[in-house]
Amino acid sequence: MAVDSVPVGPVRIDSVHVDSVVSLLGDIQRIGVDRVRGGYSRPVFSSAELDLRAWFVGQAERRGLDVETDAVGTIRAWWKPASGSLGDAVLTGSHLDSVPGGGAYDGPLGVVSALVAVDLLRARGVEPVRPLVVAVFPEEEGSRFGVACLGSRVLAGAISVDRALALRDSEGDTFAEVLTRNGHDPRAVRPDTAGLADLHAFVELHVEQGRALVDLDQAVALGSSILGHGRWRLSVEGQGNHAGTTLMRDRRDPMVAAARAVQAVRDLARDTPGARGTVGRLQPVPGGTNVIASRVDLWIDVRHPLDVVTRALVERVRAEAGTIAAEEGCTATLTEESFSATTHFDPVLRERLHRVLPDAPVLDTGAGHDAGVLAAHVPTAMLFVRNPTGISHSPEEYAADGDAEAGAVALADLLEDLLTGESDAPSLPRRTA
Amino acid sequence: MAVDSVPVGPVRIDSVHVDSVVSLLGDIQRIGVDRVRGGYSRPVFSSAELDLRAWFVGQAERRGLDVETDAVGTIRAWWKPASGSLGDAVLTGSHLDSVPGGGAYDGPLGVVSALVAVDLLRARGVEPVRPLVVAVFPEEEGSRFGVACLGSRVLAGAISVDRALALRDSEGDTFAEVLTRNGHDPRAVRPDTAGLADLHAFVELHVEQGRALVDLDQAVALGSSILGHGRWRLSVEGQGNHAGTTLMRDRRDPMVAAARAVQAVRDLARDTPGARGTVGRLQPVPGGTNVIASRVDLWIDVRHPLDVVTRALVERVRAEAGTIAAEEGCTATLTEESFSATTHFDPVLRERLHRVLPDAPVLDTGAGHDAGVLAAHVPTAMLFVRNPTGISHSPEEYAADGDAEAGAVALADLLEDLLTGESDAPSLPRRTA
Numbered sequence: 001m002a003v004d005s006v007p008v009g010p011v012r013i014d015s016v017h018v019d020s021v022v023s024l025l026g027d028i029q030r031i032g033v034d035r036v037r038g039g040y041s042r043p044v045f046s047s048a049e050l051d052l053r054a055w056f057v058g059q060a061e062r063r064g065l066d067v068e069t070d071a072v073g074t075i076r077a078w079w080k081p082a083s084g085s086l087g088d089a090v091l092t093g094s095h096l097d098s099v100p101g102g103g104a105y106d107g108p109l110g111v112v113s114a115l116v117a118v119d120l121l122r123a124r125g126v127e128p129v130r131p132l133v134v135a136v137f138p139e140e141e142g143s144r145f146g147v148a149c150l151g152s153r154v155l156a157g158a159i160s161v162d163r164a165l166a167l168r169d170s171e172g173d174t175f176a177e178v179l180t181r182n183g184h185d186p187r188a189v190r191p192d193t194a195g196l197a198d199l200h201a202f203v204e205l206h207v208e209q210g211r212a213l214v215d216l217d218q219a220v221a222l223g224s225s226i227l228g229h230g231r232w233r234l235s236v237e238g239q240g241n242h243a244g245t246t247l248m249r250d251r252r253d254p255m256v257a258a259a260r261a262v263q264a265v266r267d268l269a270r271d272t273p274g275a276r277g278t279v280g281r282l283q284p285v286p287g288g289t290n291v292i293a294s295r296v297d298l299w300i301d302v303r304h305p306l307d308v309v310t311r312a313l314v315e316r317v318r319a320e321a322g323t324i325a326a327e328e329g330c331t332a333t334l335t336e337e338s339f340s341a342t343t344h345f346d347p348v349l350r351e352r353l354h355r356v357l358p359d360a361p362v363l364d365t366g367a368g369h370d371a372g373v374l375a376a377h378v379p380t381a382m383l384f385v386r387n388p389t390g391i392s393h394s395p396e397e398y399a400a401d402g403d404a405e406a407g408a409v410a411l412a413d414l415l416e417d418l419l420t421g422e423s424d425a426p427s428l429p430r431r432t433a
Numbered sequence: 434m435a436v437d438s439v440p441v442g443p444v445r446i447d448s449v450h451v452d453s454v455v456s457l458l459g460d461i462q463r464i465g466v467d468r469v470r471g472g473y474s475r476p477v478f479s480s481a482e483l484d485l486r487a488w489f490v491g492q493a494e495r496r497g498l499d500v501e502t503d504a505v506g507t508i509r510a511w512w513k514p515a516s517g518s519l520g521d522a523v524l525t526g527s528h529l530d531s532v533p534g535g536g537a538y539d540g541p542l543g544v545v546s547a548l549v550a551v552d553l554l555r556a557r558g559v560e561p562v563r564p565l566v567v568a569v570f571p572e573e574e575g576s577r578f579g580v581a582c583l584g585s586r587v588l589a590g591a592i593s594v595d596r597a598l599a600l601r602d603s604e605g606d607t608f609a610e611v612l613t614r615n616g617h618d619p620r621a622v623r624p625d626t627a628g629l630a631d632l633h634a635f636v637e638l639h640v641e642q643g644r645a646l647v648d649l650d651q652a653v654a655l656g657s658s659i660l661g662h663g664r665w666r667l668s669v670e671g672q673g674n675h676a677g678t679t680l681m682r683d684r685r686d687p688m689v690a691a692a693r694a695v696q697a698v699r700d701l702a703r704d705t706p707g708a709r710g711t712v713g714r715l716q717p718v719p720g721g722t723n724v725i726a727s728r729v730d731l732w733i734d735v736r737h738p739l740d741v742v743t744r745a746l747v748e749r750v751r752a753e754a755g756t757i758a759a760e761e762g763c764t765a766t767l768t769e770e771s772f773s774a775t776t777h778f779d780p781v782l783r784e785r786l787h788r789v790l791p792d793a794p795v796l797d798t799g800a801g802h803d804a805g806v807l808a809a810h811v812p813t814a815m816l817f818v819r820n821p822t823g824i825s826h827s828p829e830e831y832a833a834d835g836d837a838e839a840g841a842v843a844l845a846d847l848l849e850d851l852l853t854g855e856s857d858a859p860s861l862p863r864r865t866a
Contacts, residue, residue: 100724231723258695260692276676278725290826294471301676366678392675393724
C-alpha cells in the first residue's frame, strides 16, 4: 500500500473496522482545551491527561488489545501473536501530555496513528509473528515535573528513580505523591533496561516541528537523529520587599538580574552557530505585582548538534549569569535538570525501513522525543508528518487530514515489515546501551 | 491610657475579656501557609482567605457584633450604640488577603487590632455615641484580579462595576464568577458613595512597610499621605514556537523583549529621583521550558510623590517598550490597570488624633491602602506599627509582640475619641470626592 493511497474516513475491509486518524483526533478535540493560553494544556496526570488515558484504554480494549500500566504511568496495549513468545516485541506509540497551550498533534498524532495502524494491519490480514505494543509514555514534555521524557528516562535508567520521584511540580507536589494519588505504587518504579533490550524495534511517529517537509513537498519523512539538548534551571536569589516603600538604590532585585540573564542566553546562543538557546519559562517568587521578588527561577533550553558545544555554551551562560547577579547584589545558581546527547537512530533499521518507504526523505530534528531516550537500548526509528505551519508547541501546530492519514499508512507499512519478518532486509543488530 | 502601657496576653477588667493581638494572630498562623514560596498566600476567596473570613466572623460574633457581608465581599461587624442612629459610624479594619508568599501582618494586623480595640474600649467602659464598624475589605493586594484595593474601589466608585466584575484571575475566572461561586450576587454589586459620605471617620492600622519607625525608635506613627501609584500591564506578543527546531535568526521571542523591558523599567525609575519602578510579576504564555513563548505579560508598579512624574515615567516606559518590541519583531501594549493619585489624609482629623497620641511621629508611605481609596469620601487616618526588618510583602515582615499590642492600644485610644465625641477637637469637615 503506497503512501499516497490514503483512506480518509472509516473503511471496512473483511469486516475489520478501520478508524481514520482524523476521526480519532476528533474524539479528543475537546479534552484539555486551554481557554487562557489557547490550544491545549494536558500536563501529565492532570484531569485532561487522565481523560486522554481513559480514552486510549477504551480504544485499545475495543481493538482487543491487552492493556497494562506500569508503576511510572506508561500504558502498554499489546497485540499478541496467535502463537510464540512475548519477547522480541515491536513497540510504537508516543505521548498524550502537552506543553502548556500546545497543539493538538504533538504526541496524540503518534498514539492515534498507532491505533489506526493496528486497524490497517488487520484489514490487510497481516499475521504478526511477534507482538506489537502501542505505548503511551508519561511526561514526555516535562511541563509538569521539569524533566522531559521522564517516563522513558526512568525505564531506560537515564534518571535515577530517587531523583525522578522527588521531582516537584509547581504546586510543590512530588512525582511520587502524584503517582500515589493516581493509584500507582512509587516503590514499584524501577528501570527496565532488560525489557527494553528484549524489544525488536521502536518506531515513533510524530508531527514535524519544523518546515523541512513543507520545503521538500513530501508528507512523511524518516528520522536520522535528534539534536543534543538539555535544560538547566537558573535560580536568582535577591531580597524580597515592598515595591512602594523600597528605594531603587536599596534593592537587590532578582527580576532585573534574571531579565539580564535572559538576554545573555539569547546573545550567547546567537553568537554560537547552530545553537538554540531559549528561556520559555520564568517564575518570580512570590510573583505579586506590588512585590520585589525574592527569587526568580528560569529554565534554559540549549541545543546543538555537537554536545561539546552545548556544554561550552552552558558554561558561558553560567559565568555570565554569575557576573550579572553579583552586579545586582544577587546570587545565581545554575542546575542541570536534564541532558541528552545527540542521538543517531539505528542506521541499519533506517536502511531497512527506507526500503519500505523509498520516497520518504531522511531528516534530523531539534526536538527531543522518547525515541531519543530509548534509542540507547532498542533499535529505534522515527516517522515525521508534515506540519504546514512549521510551528510547534503552539496552537498553530497542524497536520493536514490527508497527511495525517498518510502518516498512519506509512507507520502501518513499517510495522508490517517489522512484525512479519518477511522483509529481505538485514537482521537487526542489538545495540549496547 | 498611654502608648507604652501595653497589656500583653488576655486581661480581664470588669468581666470584659480582652484578647491580645498576639493570641489572635496565633489563631490564624497556620492558615494559608505557602510551603513553596514561604510566608503566606491568601488570595481573595481562596480557601485560605475564606477560612480567615470565617474566623473573623466567629470572633466578631463572640463579641456580639452584628456581621453583614455585601455583594462585593466586604465584611462589616457592627458595634451599635445603645441608642441613636446607625449613620455617622466610625469605620476601622483592614484586609485578610495577602500577596503570594507575603507576611503575617500586612492586613491581618489591622483587622486583629480592631477586634482587640473593641475589647479594650469595653474594658474601659466606653459607651459609644455612634456605631463602630470593623471591616474586612476584599482583594486589597490585587494579587488575584490584578487591581489593588478592588473592594474599596468598587464601594468608592473608583472602578466601574462592569470592569471590576469582568476582571479575570490567572485561571481565567472572572471576579463575577468567583463572587457567584462564593454565594454573592454580582448583580447586586454597586458603589456606595452615599454610605461612605455618611461615615464619621475611617482609621486603618497597618504594619509599617519601611524602616522609618525603626530609625525614630517609636512603636506607632500616624499617616500623612500615600504616594501616588499605579500598575500597568505590558503585553509583549511574538511568535510561539518550538525551542529546539526554530533557528535563533527566525525567532520573534517576546521573552527577550520582555526581559529588555524589565531592565528599561529599572533604568528609567533609577534615573527619576524619588521614583520606584518594579516588575514583580511576569507570566510567559504558554510558559513551557521547551517552548518559545507566544506572549509575555508583565506588570509594572510605578510610584512617585508627584503624580505628573509618575505619568511621565510611565510614558517613557511605554515608548521604550515599543522600541524594544519592534527591534525583536514583537509588539508591545501597555494598559493601565489602576492608578491612585497621591492621597493626603484629612489634616483636620490628623490634628485631632495627634492630640490623642502626641508622641506619635507623622509619616507618609509608599504603599497603597484601602484608606487611600476611601480618603476621597470620608475623613481618613492611618496608624503604622513598627516593622523591625523594614521588609514587607515577604515572610520577613514582622512586628514585635509589644509593638503589636501598643498599636491596638493606640487604635483604641483614637477610636474612643472618635466614638464618644467628647474630644474638644474641631468637628470634622466633610471632604468632597
